[in-house]
Amino acid sequence: MDVEDLWSPVSPRSLCEIVVHLRRAGHVVAEADVGDRPVITGLCQDSRRARPGDLYAALPGRRHHGAAFAAEAAGRGAVAMLSDRPSDELPTVVVDDPRAALGPLAAWAYGNPSTAFDLYGVTGTNGKTSTVYMLEAALVSAGLRTGALTGITVRGPGTVRPATRTTPEACELQQSFVEFVEERVDAVAMEVSSHGLAEHRIDGSRFDVAVFTNLARDHLDYHASLESYYAAKARLFARDLCERAAICIDDDYGRRLAGDVAVPHLTFSAHDPAADVYATAVRAGRWGSTFTLHHGGERVPVRLQLLGGHQVDNAVAALAALCLRGIDIPAAVAGIEALDAIPGRLERIDVGQPFLALVDYVHNTAGQHRLFPFLRSVTAGRIVVVLGATGERDPGKRAPLGFTAAQYAEVVVVTDESAFFDDAADLRNDVAAGARRAGAADVIVIPDRGEAIAVAVDLAGEGDTVLLAGRGHDPTLVDNGVSIAFDDRAALRNALSTRAY
Numbered sequence: 001m002d003v004e005d006l007w008s009p010v011s012p013r014s015l016c017e018i019v020v021h022l023r024r025a026g027h028v029v030a031e032a033d034v035g036d037r038p039v040i041t042g043l044c045q046d047s048r049r050a051r052p053g054d055l056y057a058a059l060p061g062r063r064h065h066g067a068a069f070a071a072e073a074a075g076r077g078a079v080a081m082l083s084d085r086p087s088d089e090l091p092t093v094v095v096d097d098p099r100a101a102l103g104p105l106a107a108w109a110y111g112n113p114s115t116a117f118d119l120y121g122v123t124g125t126n127g128k129t130s131t132v133y134m135l136e137a138a139l140v141s142a143g144l145r146t147g148a149l150t151g152i153t154v155r156g157p158g159t160v161r162p163a164t165r166t167t168p169e170a171c172e173l174q175q176s177f178v179e180f181v182e183e184r185v186d187a188v189a190m191e192v193s194s195h196g197l198a199e200h201r202i203d204g205s206r207f208d209v210a211v212f213t214n215l216a217r218d219h220l221d222y223h224a225s226l227e228s229y230y231a232a233k234a235r236l237f238a239r240d241l242c243e244r245a246a247i248c249i250d251d252d253y254g255r256r257l258a259g260d261v262a263v264p265h266l267t268f269s270a271h272d273p274a275a276d277v278y279a280t281a282v283r284a285g286r287w288g289s290t291f292t293l294h295h296g297g298e299r300v301p302v303r304l305q306l307l308g309g310h311q312v313d314n315a316v317a318a319l320a321a322l323c324l325r326g327i328d329i330p331a332a333v334a335g336i337e338a339l340d341a342i343p344g345r346l347e348r349i350d351v352g353q354p355f356l357a358l359v360d361y362v363h364n365t366a367g368q369h370r371l372f373p374f375l376r377s378v379t380a381g382r383i384v385v386v387l388g389a390t391g392e393r394d395p396g397k398r399a400p401l402g403f404t405a406a407q408y409a410e411v412v413v414v415t416d417e418s419a420f421f422d423d424a425a426d427l428r429n430d431v432a433a434g435a436r437r438a439g440a441a442d443v444i445v446i447p448d449r450g451e452a453i454a455v456a457v458d459l460a461g462e463g464d465t466v467l468l469a470g471r472g473h474d475p476t477l478v479d480n481g482v483s484i485a486f487d488d489r490a491a492l493r494n495a496l497s498t499r500a501y
């Protein structure tokens, strides 16, 4: 089912009942025009997807205010509106913060579906998608029916659709949960982004286990400071959202969270025996990784097919979360061991060429500092990196991305990613300036991404590694409002296939 077709009814409720519910939940209802007392049978937050009987949540956005689309929502049959401003088009309930009201309202209206299964929420700067894939594989291996929400897909026993966000908007999230209940799932694993937390998309959901992976500089275009980024992540660990927590103590923010958190929790680490769950004997190579998992006095050997030492951190995260729910750990380990790839996460493209060719979603320097030492350890020859910077993100990220790549690689090919409405040349210039500042690598600038990939492949010889960094599984490039289909994995395979090896 596509997201456009995703829809579930809510039990019919009058707009008056909704006002009473909002007030009881502590929201200040400034104004409530209940008109001819419409009956609400659905919820939506995009006028283009409104259906007859819907309450349309008109939210403030970066470019528009949803209230500007009230007439369109009404035209499609919406019967009322929730917003922070009144409307002439629809009877409107005006609240101070409609996003904060919408999450819990949607959960309540859909019958609190998240209480019908075990819900695992994973937050952190890096590792959310990978950890959710591992949780899903482990839960299936332990004999459970599962759902999973990642930035790549939303997937249940009978559902797969491309994701619209890392963490869906409130109405889409609750409707996906309803779908999972109808599919009789036992457990759901999902990514919880800082945007999803700050925008209250997950409010009203009940997480049985909240997982913290790590925190480093990122998303400062959205959050005012690293401190408010941390505060957004830390909200997931509050009593009103989660029952218990698994917290990685391998960085300062994780140690701080473990000290601050009020819910029962365990700590985990990829190396520290002071944690409740930890790894020893970690080895990472071209074949994957091995480590010994320690939990509750038990030791379990684990062999991952996934590439990169960071996947050990993510496997320990998933297994620590599962320990909290009493899942059979040997069965969980077997599931994680069977995973041979996660889309765009250090995904290997192999057509028989005499060098490693990889696509990875790494898009912050914390991830780069984890990734490049691993690549160096498995590369006898040169590292050739293709990278750029995404537009409409923190401009302060661009030069450090180039600088860090050039500290580790012999050749840095700077090219375009999605510029959105930023100037693509500015993005390239900033990344290239950072790369040149490192002073070590050859820096080549090729705006066209396909051409940049072809040049990187031409430069690579036996024993080298080619890495396409930053876009992972992303299937589209967007520049100045124009989208084109472009998948790094297909482009790399194509460039490799046209050469005779």
Ligand SMILES: CC(=O)N[C@H]1[C@@H](OP(=O)(O)OP(=O)(O)OC[C@H]2O[C@@H](n3ccc(=O)[nH]c3=O)[C@H](O)[C@@H]2O)O[C@H](CO)[C@@H](O)[C@@H]1O[C@H](C)C(=O)N[C@@H](C)C(=O)N[C@H](CCC(=O)O)C(=O)O
Pocket: 045, 046, 047, 048, 058, 059, 060, 061, 062, 063, 064, 065, 066, 067, 069, 164, 165, 166, 167, 168, 169, 193, 194, 195, 196, 222
């Ligand atoms: C920067 C940011 O967070 N933007 C959010 C913001 O978008 P916006 O300001 O562009 O919204 P807008 O287009 O002005 O529209 C405002 C409102 O009018 C509605 N609308 C708009 C047009 C229309 O015809 N009809 C209509 O009803 C929209 O549904 C929206 O509710 O408000 C929208 C509605 O809630 C969000 O969907 C949107 O997320 C955008 C798509 C986005 O890219 N967000 C990213 C930053 C994000 O959330 N990322 C995280 C992952 C981060 C990570 O990598 O970890 C995520 O969870 O996906």
Ligand SMILES: Nc1ncnc2c1ncn2[C@@H]1O[C@H](COP(=O)(O)OP(=O)(O)OP(=O)(O)O)[C@@H](O)[C@H]1O
Pocket: 124, 125, 126, 127, 128, 129, 130, 131, 151, 166, 191, 213, 214, 310, 311, 313, 314, 344, 345, 346, 360, 361, 362, 363, 366, 367, 368, 370, 371
């Ligand atoms: N535990 C980790 N520590 C550091 N870097 C990691 C870790 N896990 C993954 N990475 C890096 O981050 C990239 C993104 O990984 P993943 O998609 O699992 O994380 P994410 O948190 O979902 O990212 P995003 O929020 O950007 O979607 C990977 O391609 C890898 O380079």
